Amino acid sequence: MYKLLLILKYLRRKLAPLFAALAVTLCTAMVIIVISVMGGFLDMLKDSAKSITGDLVIEAAFGLRGFPAYDGLTQRLETMDEVAVATPAIRSMGLINFANGPTPVLVHGIDFAGMDAVIGLQDRAVWGEQDVADRTQLIEEMGGYERQGLERGGEAMREALPVDPGEGNGVAGAWLGVEVFPGNYRQDDGTYDFDNSFVGGSFTLTVVPVSERGTLGSVEPARQTLLVRNDFKSGLYDVDSQTVLLPLGVLQRMLRMDERMGFVGDVDPDTGEGGELQVVAPARVNRVVVKVDETTLDTRTLEEVRDQVDTVVGAYFDEVGVNQPVYVDTWEDQHGQLIGAVQNEKGLITFLFIVISAVAVVMVATTFYMTVLEKTRDIGTLRALGASRLGIAALFLGYGLAIGVVGAAAGTGLAAAVVTYLNEIQAFLASALGVTGWLAVALVGGAVLGATLGVVIGFIRRHLLWWVTVLAGTLAAALFVPALGLVLFKTGFAEQLNTTFSFQMWDPQTYFFDTIPARLDGLEVGLIALGAVVSSVLGAVVPALVASAQDPVEALRYE
Amino acid sequence: MSEPLLEANGLGRTFREGGRSLVVLDGVDFTVDDGECVAILGRSGSGKSTLLHLLGGLDRPTAGVVRFRGRDVYAMNELAIDRYRNRDVGFVFQQYHLLPELSALENVRIASQIGRPRHRKRDGDTETRSTSPRERAEALLARVGLGDRLRHKPSKLSGGERPRVAIARGLMHDPAVLLADEPTGNLDADTGASVLELFAELHREGQAMVLVTHDQNVAQQADRVVTLVGGMLAPTPGSAAATV
Structure with missing residues (x-):
């Protein structure tokens, strides 16, 4: 019970854990966004790959020599429960x-x-x-x-x-x-x-x-x-x-x-x-x-259906005396090279980002180690009040868990927002970055300039806060209003800005899809969020062990 | 003759650092009876705090034994020693060691959240076993004069209020013996006097306590005074109760 109380207090009162949670948030969001985009890309690729292949293809082994009796074959295939249409x-x-x-x-x-x-x-x-x-x-x-x-x-x-x-x-x-x-x-x-x-x-x-x-x-x-x-x-x-x-x-x-x-x-x-x-x-x-019956794929894999179709084709050809060899491929077999390459790429990038996410573990570990040092006397007090070593370890592991849960939840939310509005963000960066940046520079630049002047004048006039506030606000408005006027009334200028300062993270001319393909997969997101929580707890393990190993007397005397 | 509440026999504690041995306590024999108040006098570095830590189950002796109601404290397993610290003794440290994130009430209650509360009924005590930890903590803070400071963080409490919160926390589990290390060491004379009065009141109600101090005024409150010199007990001049 005391652990929960202290975890909640530590979470609310300390800045350092918030940085740790932020690290977890960013790493979680980063991995989810990458996997979602790569997964979306792969899904779209697969969907496109099926465009000519269907689910299964029965193909003549000797190319244009082909095979006869195809009408009978398609009729026979369509009698199968597993096959919806064959053409x-x-x-x-x-x-x-x-x-x-x-x-x-x-x-x-x-x-x-x-x-x-x-x-x-x-x-x-x-x-x-x-x-x-x-x-x-x-x-x-x-x-x-x-x-x-x-x-x-x-x-x-x-x-x-x-x-x-x-x-x-x-x-x-x-x-x-x-x-x-x-x-x-x-x-x-x-x-x-x-x-x-x-x-x-x-x-x-x-x-x-x-x-x-x-x-x-x-x-x-x-x-x-x-x-x-x-x-x-x-x-x-x-x-x-x-x-x-x-x-x-x-x-x-x-x-x-x-x-x-x-x-x-x-x-x-x-x-x-x-x-x-x-x-x-x-x-x-x-x-x-061949198009495979959709309900069949709920219970069986495409490969299993492929093997069954292969058997039916072989039996039919034996029956009608066709001896041209054929083979049966799934659409994935047909486009295996391309899909395999993208799949490998997805796996590699995911691995790289997971490695980068180890930063979150190190960040949590560092933050927690500092927290343990800072809380050394508190640890001594808790031990004096009867807390066990296990209890102290559980306190810091629970703290890691709490940071992981907060970070993972925030990261998942951030990623969901980014993935949902990825194309809008892309459109914004590509088309409105110049004007937005221009207005932001005018506003922030004016405020910084005003604040700087305010510090100098306020120091001389011995009224620092007043001068800083007034000058920062005044100069921010003084620069922002004309900047806004230029953008609103000089459309050519705004266009020039947006053309000069634009960032295109996804070039539809290079990639074949005109929108960034991204989708959120519940299982993937859940696993990544769980991984973030586990990483955070792992990051807390060493500091928790250090805390639990503290000698209570030395901890009480810690300066 | 009845069994002492707390007893140390041949207690020794040697620290090793850099290949050298530093003997802080050497063959100390010491007892505290139920309801008794014993003061341990001594200069800085004489081993007073170390003795207090050993009596409270916070440290491990290098020689001798500590018995609580006849049971060897350091022969128990670690969880039992944790339970001993939680239930049978109460600490009041010189620096008070209040947890800065918690309010006065939470600081007092936390002792009950670490272990199960066990309130003994004492003469004049109006509380019953059905008293909740929160009610007991509020009652204890009211008792030490901080009934209106329940929500205050340690940083918002005055120098005289912090030791009172620490005392209330030490009493939360109704310990058999209260171990206080220089409880007035950091206080001005008036505040120190009011804290001492609180200890005297507790003593009159039958609370056994060990007060470590170098202040003769504190020692005068005790039933018995022992003096540590260089890690060994020495007779206390002028004290009628100098024998251990």
Whole structure:
């Protein structure tokens, strides 16, 4: 009981413990903010990485040789409780040609409706229905698509935006990753300037077919003109800068992976009669993208589902006599290198900040050691009144605990505020630091100057406090008011200030996300706060042992 | 013959520092009976405070024994000695050693918060076992004339009020013996006299006490006076109660 009383008294009456608590606060906040930003970055990266991959991908081991019987396979997969949707796709290398020359891309042939069900493709479209009106107006201002030789008005544009673009105007439609077309200019704030958007324009795509047996060069490269129907943004630069989406059937035909018919049997070479028209080469794809049932993931890991899907795929292929090898990957397997790198980075930075947080432990230890020295006689008194060594140790450990709890709570609150308003803080630092600093310098500078003058004059006039107060207030107002006037009425000056003095801690042009990704994870925050409390208690261990080992007589005589 | 309340036999205390030995107490035999007031006289460095610390269980003797009601204090384990200091003896230090963060009331109460209170009922004592520690602390402060200073911190108390808080704290557990080290050493004559009157009053009510002092006026209040010279007891000239 006496311990609690003294802990509360020590907390309230002494400045040094407040510094220790401040150290704990700052370290706690620092670690939480770093982990939240890194975690947010990682989450956003993962979410983006899933944009093309879905949860699972069944991929042909030999690339464009692909595998047949994919319709049956997707139907079989969709009978599984664990699978929500499965859709076939092809991924191939290609070259696209805008006016500025060929650019290598990854071409995805997809069933747009099926892919939308798997990855929410429509949500990633830059030109959603909300934007149609704006876009239509913009197109009209630019003279419409007439310059492309394609007559399109608002209504036609609306029709051009459904999930499956089909083949409008006799030209197949494609979606481009938002960074593929160089005219989509990414601005300083991370948003895009779409004034020169290529939506509605046409481009040429070239792919190289591979035969069913995997031979290359037996067929000529396929070339086709496509119409840009939409842009999409996954958030992952690697995806958005080199991905072209087009209808599965179109890409199948270009790659000669569509169903091939031929006469089988004896054909009379003279008449050309005889034989039977049959499918000589079934349609192929080289991947099937799978969305796993969300409730399944509550009880099972994605890896477990992957293994089960692998078994079902193997059984189905055995059943229908397909012997092309395939492998099943999770989306994390597919983007493992990038995600692993960020994960490692998060771990490394977290470790570094935890090491830095050891400063808090040292700070607490130092503060407590000084407190123990300062309280030596009190320790002697308490021992004389019957307090045990254990009781004295518990007093200082409890004191450490109290400082840890106060510091951790304050740190968590600070971090929560910073993480919640991180983008606002960033916006403030980037856009209003100059004016704010200017006003602060005027106000504080005036007060300091006035106080200095006040000290001199007050010393001479023997009325120090009065002169300091009056002159500090007067000069602060005298500098602040004109400074404020300049900012308010000379907007050019304010802009110049904000341009000259700005701090951008997150450059959206460098990073691919236009806002700082940050999220607070309850478990992480709880563990960090607990770690801060434990660190604080650890910092108090040595001083507590020193205090408990004090000889009571020597402690009473301590000067 | 009844058993003494507190007894020291052949008590010795030697300090070792830098390879040298300093004998502070040497073969001291000493007793205090129930309700008795004994003054220990001696010059500075004669070992008075060391003897008081040994009697109160704060130090460890290098020779001899201290018995409280026949029980060897230093043969007990550490927790039992802590309990002995908390329940059976009360200290009043020369510097009072009040805890600066606590009010007068809290300073007195803290003794009961460290250990369980055990109030003996004494003649003329109106308190009962059902008295709460807070009520007892308030009563003790009222008793020493500080009923209106309960919330005052030590820094806000006068030089004459601080020893009174220290005495009240020493009495909080109703100790069998009160051990006071130069209780008037830092006080002016008038304040010292009023504090001495408080000790005399407690003594009249049957409180056993040991007063360490170099002041003859303090010693005159005692039933018995012993003198320490160079760590050994010496007969006190002119004192009828010089025998130990």
